[in-house]
Amino acid sequence: MLDTLRxxxxxxxxxxxxxxxxxxxxCDIEVVAALTPKYDAERFGVLQRGTPRHADILMVTGIVTAQVKDRLKRIYDLTPDxxxxxxxxxxxxxxxxxxxxYAFKGPLDQVIPVDIxxxxxxxxPEALIDGLVKLLNKIDLKQSIE
Ligand code: SF4
Known part of the structure; x- marks a missing residue:
C-alpha cells in the first residue's frame, strides 16, 4: 500500500x-519560462528543489565541463533511487x-545515465513539457517492471 502511494x-x-x-x-531561461503561468509546468505537479536528496528528476542544461564533471557524478549519487x-x-x-x-568533458550520457x-x-518550453510527459510515462513503465 505504501509502495503504491509512493x-x-x-x-x-x-x-x-x-x-x-x-x-x-x-536553456536555463527556457526552464524558468516553463514554470511561469503561461506554460504552467506546475500543472503536472512539478516542483523545483535545491537539493538532490529531495529530487526525482535531475534536469541538466549546458555542457559537461571539466569543472562540473565530478560534481555532477556526486549529485547523481546523492539523488535517491x-x-x-x-x-x-x-x-x-x-x-x-x-x-x-578544451573544457568539454561530455557528453552527459558518458558521465551519468540519461533517461530522456x-x-x-x-x-x-513546450518541448520541455513534452519531454516531461514522456519521462512521466517512462516512470510508469519502469515502475511496472520493478
Ligand atoms: S543548447 Fe547550449 S548554446 Fe544552445 S541555448 Fe542551450 S545552453 Fe545555450
Whole structure:
C-alpha cells in the first residue's frame, strides 16, 4: 500500500533539481519560462528543489565541463533511487557548439545515465513539457517492471 502511494506521488508530483552546467544559459531561461503561468509546468505537479536528496528528476542544461564533471557524478549519487535524468538542450546531449572546446568533458550520457533527451538550442518550453510527459510515462513503465 505504501509502495503504491509512493509511486502515485512520484508520478503526480515529480520533484526536479535543475543543474545548469555551462553553455550560454539560454536553456536555463527556457526552464524558468516553463514554470511561469503561461506554460504552467506546475500543472503536472512539478516542483523545483535545491537539493538532490529531495529530487526525482535531475534536469541538466549546458555542457559537461571539466569543472562540473565530478560534481555532477556526486549529485547523481546523492539523488535517491529511483532517479531520472533529463538532458535538456543540445549542449547537454552532445556539447553542441562547445564540443571541441578544451573544457568539454561530455557528453552527459558518458558521465551519468540519461533517461530522456530533448534537443534544441534552446528547446522551447513546450518541448520541455513534452519531454516531461514522456519521462512521466517512462516512470510508469519502469515502475511496472520493478
Ligand atoms: S543548447 Fe544552445 S541555448 Fe542551450 S545552453 Fe547550449 S548554446 Fe545555450
Amino acid at each position: 509511486k502515485f506521488a512520484r508520478k503526480k508530483s515529480p520533484w526536479i533539481m535543475h543543474l545548469p552546467c555551462g553553455g550560454c544559459n539560454g 529511483p532517479k531520472y535524468v533529463f538532458a535538456f538542450g543540445s549542449c547537454a546531449i552532445d556539447g553542441d557548439i562547445f564540443n571541441e572546446g 533527451y530533448v534537443p534544441g538550442c534552446p528547446p522551447r
